[in-house]
Amino acid sequence: SADDQPAQVKRICFNRAPTKPQSWDERPRQRSAPIQLRAGRFYYLEVLHREDQGEDHMAIAWEGPGFARELLPRRVLLPHR
Numbered sequence: 001s002a003d004d005q006p007a008q009v010k011r012i013c014f015n016r017a018p019t020k021p022q023s024w025d026e027r028p029r030q031r032s033a034p035i036q037l038r039a040g041r042f043y044y045l046e047v048l049h050r051e052d053q054g055e056d057h058m059a060i061a062w063e064g065p066g067f068a069r070e071l072l073p074r075r076v077l078l079p080h081r
Helices: none
Strands: 061-064 067-071
Touching: none
Parallel strands: none
Antiparallel strands: 061 067
């Protein structure tokens, strides 16, 4: 979401085909266009994941000025209130 409200949520990426863990560039749709975030603000993030076959997984990464792509750290995630 563009803010901390679920009502503003929109799909930014999607992947239906199998990929290896953290293969960020395997398919174009699995990566969003750049999204500018502001420090100190909260953003609603929703992930829908379906169990299928084998070793299913889900991961989210971010990157920005001054830091390379990395897994979204747990310290920045909070349950929705």
